[in-house]
């Protein structure tokens with residue numbers, strides 16, 4: 001079996017990603033930031049993607065909508081959305097696909113709102129860029145989108161600087177939902193906000209998801225947030241999926257030493273605060289990843305063959321896979 005775990009959907013898959021490979025062509029040679037990543041997202045599911053900084057989360061997510069620019073190149077794999085082969089689409093097909101089928105909330109997107117346009121105008125512009133519509137009708141739709149994300153429509157004429165960080169982020173989410181996409185990718189959507197506002201926004205997104213039925217790919221390095229808001233979670237380490245499970249299984253019964261390390265270094269948002277234990281060392285230089293298991297230099301349970309042989313996938317349940325030599329019979 002491949003060295004990467006496949007996160008299979010628990011519902012009928014809307015998105016299926018197989019063996020995705022993305023390289024950055026640097027002057028010093030190619031850096032394989034995403035190395036054979038596979039996962040599925042079911043309809044109405046939230047797939048959480050976690051991993052330390054540099055593990056390849058954003059690169060993988062942007063590859064799904066083909067938002068990457070050189071020196072990044074998708075060098076292998078398959079991205080199938082509702083039967084459509086995204087990697088085979090031409091520019092016009094991509095233009096129609098983006099935002100109407102899959103939208104993207106970027107890290108710090110709230111700071112990218114145009115300071116000289118009202119938020120109503122910005123939401124209306126986003127709608128009109130994809131659907132021909134009169135201005136008055138687009139503003140009406142903008143008002144209902146604002147209400148949807150918990151902002152009174154009287155704020156339509158407000159400018160970004162007149163809104164709090166949390167409200168600006170809600171505006172960005174309203175824009176991402178404007179065309180009713182079946183999948184929304186959220187890359188660290190609330191990282192810049194304080195913990196209370198973060199939770200409020202994520203709770204509201206969950207309610208919207210339940211009401212409207214869309215799916216979410218939720219990316220963050222904060223595993224405690226993922227556990228709370230995801231259906232399933234895939235853990236990335238050095239460009240590969242090392243463990244995938246339902247949120248509850250991952251939290252209560254993690255198998256991979258890296259997942260255990262991440263959990264013990266994540267401050268819990270529920271219950272009493274435990275002692276936080278970090279993972280020693282840092283992620284590898286992706287120009288020269290270590291041979292064998294990529295986590296071996298940092299693993300407290302490392303064995304001799306971890307340094308030379310790639311681990312295989314072990315299965316612990318229908319949705320629980322881990323890639324580690326410790327599980328081998």
Ligand SMILES: Nc1ncnc2c1ncn2[C@@H]1O[C@H](COP(=O)(O)OP(=O)(O)OP(=O)(O)O)[C@@H](O)[C@H]1O
Pocket residue numbers: 024026031033051052053054055056057058059060071221286
């Ligand atoms: N323009 C670039 N040129 C070369 N390597 C890059 C470039 N951009 C990213 N990388 C490398 O790709 C790898 C994955 O980066 P990526 O930003 O996808 O990780 P991430 O998990 O999203 O990190 P973060 O949480 O910090 O956003 C890293 O090792 C990074 O050094």
